[in-house]
Amino acid sequence: MTQFEKVFRNSALHPKPVGLVLQYGTAGFRTNAKELDHIMFRMGLLAVLRSKKTKATIGVMVTASHNPEEDNGVKLVDPMGEMVTPSWEEYSMQLANAEQDVLLTALKDVIEKEAISMDQDANIFIGKDTRYRAYFHYFNTQGCYGSPTMEGYYRKLSQAFVQLTKHAPNRTDDQKHLLVDGANGVGALRLRDMERFLQNQLQISLFNDCREGKLNFQCGADYVKVQQKPPQGVEMSVGERCCSFDGDADRIVYYYKDSDGCFHLQDGDKIATLIGTFLKDMLTQAGLDLQVAVVQTAYANGSSTRYLEDVLKVTVCCTKTGVKHLHHAAQEFDIGVYFEANGHGTVLFSNAAVHKIEKLAQDSSIKNEKKRTAAQLLHSTINVINQAVGDAISDMLLVEGVLAVQGLSVQQWDAIYSDLPNRQRKIKVADRRVITTTDAERRVVTPPGLQEAVDMLVKKYPQSRAFVRPSGTEDIIRVYAEADTQENTDALAQEVCLAVYRLAGGVGEEPKPLH
Numbered sequence: 001m002t003q004f005e006k007v008f009r010n011s012a013l014h015p016k017p018v019g020l021v022l023q024y025g026t027a028g029f030r031t032n033a034k035e036l037d038h039i040m041f042r043m044g045l046l047a048v049l050r051s052k053k054t055k056a057t058i059g060v061m062v063t064a065s066h067n068p069e070e071d072n073g074v075k076l077v078d079p080m081g082e083m084v085t086p087s088w089e090e091y092s093m094q095l096a097n098a099e100q101d102v103l104l105t106a107l108k109d110v111i112e113k114e115a116i117s118m119d120q121d122a123n124i125f126i127g128k129d130t131r132y133r134a135y136f137h138y139f140n141t142q143g144c145y146g147s148p149t150m151e152g153y154y155r156k157l158s159q160a161f162v163q164l165t166k167h168a169p170n171r172t173d174d175q176k177h178l179l180v181d182g183a184n185g186v187g188a189l190r191l192r193d194m195e196r197f198l199q200n201q202l203q204i205s206l207f208n209d210c211r212e213g214k215l216n217f218q219c220g221a222d223y224v225k226v227q228q229k230p231p232q233g234v235e236m237s238v239g240e241r242c243c244s245f246d247g248d249a250d251r252i253v254y255y256y257k258d259s260d261g262c263f264h265l266q267d268g269d270k271i272a273t274l275i276g277t278f279l280k281d282m283l284t285q286a287g288l289d290l291q292v293a294v295v296q297t298a299y300a301n302g303s304s305t306r307y308l309e310d311v312l313k314v315t316v317c318c319t320k321t322g323v324k325h326l327h328h329a330a331q332e333f334d335i336g337v338y339f340e341a342n343g344h345g346t347v348l349f350s351n352a353a354v355h356k357i358e359k360l361a362q363d364s365s366i367k368n369e370k371k372r373t374a375a376q377l378l379h380s381t382i383n384v385i386n387q388a389v390g391d392a393i394s395d396m397l398l399v400e401g402v403l404a405v406q407g408l409s410v411q412q413w414d415a416i417y418s419d420l421p422n423r424q425r426k427i428k429v430a431d432r433r434v435i436t437t438t439d440a441e442r443r444v445v446t447p448p449g450l451q452e453a454v455d456m457l458v459k460k461y462p463q464s465r466a467f468v469r470p471s472g473t474e475d476i477i478r479v480y481a482e483a484d485t486q487e488n489t490d491a492l493a494q495e496v497c498l499a500v501y502r503l504a505g506g507v508g509e510e511p512k513p514l515h
């Protein structure tokens, strides 16, 4: 039996429902797990081809990340840990949506277009989260994330973190203590394993750690960010620093409760600002002329963008939602800090920047103590960061390291700028593809009249902004609004929801005000 005959026979065991069409969205295929059997089979085939083509290990990540437990998803991961290249997203849709009888033709088409040698070996690594029905490892990265095992990765990040905190010698136990909400996901399990490598420089109280409770249910980074309240299951005292991961631990948000019981959120925008400020300070002290840029999406709070541009004076770019877009934009700079407001992100250093920093950090002839320390801190910062992909644990260590070195409390960090009140809503429509957008998803192109309606509504409220876009991970339309007060923000969000409902084919009951 030939390879193709085997594929054909096995594909019949994972049949595609006739007529079902799925998109490779913001982060791969995502839908109810019941609809994904044929997708998993076909993505396995495509991963093999990608591995043969690149002659390297390819990752298959099975997760629906922040989405509910009954959903699942799959995305392909390229050799250096980055999202699969866009032309292969196209192939994945051709394969995923090919009816049973033309699957082999679709497969052969990819082989031909990419001139793939079928004699080449393939190597695939599969990761999954804690859904009932991990991590991609760094087997192609020549040791730049430590030895390619879990333990190697823990050691590498922990050592860099301990190095960073050496420059903050007088931390109290309170400053070393952090509450972590693991979202009952894979990050909780990994953090538990990693703790022993941190040499007590970080003392973690872990909640929602998979012992009981459902993945992402009333906990996790998405819940905290969207609901703007603490997760269930975390016992937080006044002023204590807390953070939440999402289900597959690639997002992180921080928060605390003040003495009036008010909840304060430090989301991806605040994390980017903290890191951007630190890097600029260190580069100045080290006397290094490297350009720092911050990459955001339309969800970035207007106050953060203003602070970054006007006070910190760094270049700010806006891309479409999806880390794959931010990552790409960040690669254009010496140092590109990218974070989505939802807490998904990392920092990229160009090879030239890494080289300059390493050279300076190792230069024993530098007499100026401040300059030498700054160079060493930058060097440890590079080592604590996972540049392949946003990793909540690595981001957590980075934030903790920066707070320690800068001697900042969570309240002082929060006070760098004040967020404009904001609201995110979801609307169900018959077909979310009727809404198309432009300008990094900040303006609607179709259906006609919707952008004009949004523009009119925005004019009614001071300091306001709103946009509408189809989600790439859920079958819904997302609405974002911000304005001078929470009341005005909620009123604006409600009116924009109604405009979407009326002009873009809303289904079910009309959206109602939240309160």
Ligand code: G16
Residues within 6 Å of the ligand: 026, 027, 064, 065, 066, 067, 246, 250, 251, 321, 322, 323, 324, 340, 342, 344, 470, 471, 472, 473, 474, 478
């Ligand atoms: C994924 C992407 C993120 C994106 C989020 C929401 O997150 O990796 O970049 O912000 O989906 O996307 P959308 O608004 O298109 O549904 P995760 O954490 O689910 O992988």
